[in-house]
Amino acid sequence: MRAVVLDAPGEPLRPAEISRPDPGPGQVLLRVRACAICRTDLHILDGELPDPKLPLVMGHQIVADVAEAGPGVETATPGDRVGMPWLGWTDGNCRYCMSGRENLCPNARFTGYHLDGGYAEWTVADARFCLPVPEGYPDLEAAPLLCAGLIGWRCLKMTGDAELIGIYGFGTAARLIAQVARYQGRRVFAFTRPGDQETQKSALDLGAEWAGDSTEPPPEELDAAILFAAVGDLVPVALAAVAPGGAVVCGEIHMSDIPSFPYELLWQERVLRSVANLTRADGVEFLALAPRVPVRSSATAFPLEDANRAVGWVRTGAAAGAAVLVPAAMVEGRNPGTRQP
Ligand SMILES: [Zn+2]
Numbered sequence: 001m002r003a004v005v006l007d008a009p010g011e012p013l014r015p016a017e018i019s020r021p022d023p024g025p026g027q028v029l030l031r032v033r034a035c036a037i038c039r040t041d042l043h044i045l046d047g048e049l050p051d052p053k054l055p056l057v058m059g060h061q062i063v064a065d066v067a068e069a070g071p072g073v074e075t076a077t078p079g080d081r082v083g084m085p086w087l088g089w090t091d092g093n094c095r096y097c098m099s100g101r102e103n104l105c106p107n108a109r110f111t112g113y114h115l116d117g118g119y120a121e122w123t124v125a126d127a128r129f130c131l132p133v134p135e136g137y138p139d140l141e142a143a144p145l146l147c148a149g150l151i152g153w154r155c156l157k158m159t160g161d162a163e164l165i166g167i168y169g170f171g172t173a174a175r176l177i178a179q180v181a182r183y184q185g186r187r188v189f190a191f192t193r194p195g196d197q198e199t200q201k202s203a204l205d206l207g208a209e210w211a212g213d214s215t216e217p218p219p220e221e222l223d224a225a226i227l228f229a230a231v232g233d234l235v236p237v238a239l240a241a242v243a244p245g246g247a248v249v250c251g252e253i254h255m256s257d258i259p260s261f262p263y264e265l266l267w268q269e270r271v272l273r274s275v276a277n278l279t280r281a282d283g284v285e286f287l288a289l290a291p292r293v294p295v296r297s298s299a300t301a302f303p304l305e306d307a308n309r310a311v312g313w314v315r316t317g318a319a320a321g322a323a324v325l326v327p328a329a330m331v332e333g334r335n336p337g338t339r340q341p
């Protein structure tokens, strides 16, 4: 099958012909329809996340058809369209798994990091971790929901019942979750790189009430803030913008160091926390909610073989919307949701 392979961090991805995996017990064979690129993939590429499987097929926002079910699979049937997210496997018996916190399982294996993922024509996945993709969502629109959407959803939940939410870093996750926040009757302020008026305008178009530079204080005190930027300098900035009792939620898997700051910024019961990974319950909840909002995502399709170009496009952060890799067989007619950049 065709795939793009990471041989070592720091090297470009290598388009290659590799053998198609066979589903083992409890696994399904998935025919990949589309796989969105996540910023986490850039962190893996750059060697910022330790010990990836090597060589590795990255990709953890996979929309696919179940082609074959391995022995013992009870939750998926050939022909189902499913999503495969970052959480690929957990041990199911540690204190985190046993208390509804499988996202923190110390033995968790992550798709496209410890396990081969979706930058390929085919992949295998543990059937218990596949998620239902809502009907009516084209593949290209569904793919970014599977990480940007899910992590965004978990971050939004961690803000509790905050009414006015500041979102720092207005990329794909922010764009998706701003729509949910508005649907829930919350107010959204968007913070972007200083001077990025194009992104500020698109945030306003998506329902943000105010958009401005991350360096400037908001016109009103925030009830909570979510950081989708990997910039530790923004943590004290966000704490200073949040009202007493409010939370600052960091949604990135990797961040530059947080500078020291006076205790006064945390005092008055402000909370600073991170969000790590996702649980299957997060996935089921969000994918049921998304069509009700409805959450709209904009995506640009790239042929699988152009993975390096697509990754570069994500890295610049210049364009709004997600980059989605599509295998050639899906470009050639079987996938009506596909459009070329
Ligand atoms: Zn566990």
Ligand SMILES: [Zn+2]
Pocket (backbone or CB within 6 Å): 038, 039, 040, 041, 060, 086, 147, 148
């Ligand atoms: Zn991701």
